[in-house]
Amino acid sequence: RWAGLRPGTPDGAPILGRPAESPEGLFLALGHYRNGVLLAPETAEKLTSLILEGENASALGAFSPGRFEPR
Structure with missing residues (x-):
C-alpha cells in the first residue's frame, strides 16, 4: 500500500x-x-542563508521551531 503523507503543524506554517x-x-x-x-x-x-551566511534567525521567527514551546 502507498500513503502520501502530508505532515503539517498546528498553526499551518512550516517549521x-x-x-x-x-x-x-x-x-x-x-x-x-x-x-x-x-x-x-x-x-x-x-x-541556505541561515546555514552558510548566518542570516539572522529572527527573520524566520514566524517559522521558529520553538514557537510551540510554553512561554
Whole structure:
C-alpha cells in the first residue's frame, strides 16, 4: 500500500530553523503540509542563508521551531 503523507503543524506554517539546545548543524525544514513542493525553493533559499551566511534567525521567527514551546 502507498500513503502520501502530508505532515503539517498546528498553526499551518512550516517549521524552519535550528531548534534550541540541538546538536550543532541540525536545522529543520518540515511541516509544509500540502505546500511542500510550492514552498521548496523559498525554504531552500532561507535555510541556505541561515546555514552558510548566518542570516539572522529572527527573520524566520514566524517559522521558529520553538514557537510551540510554553512561554
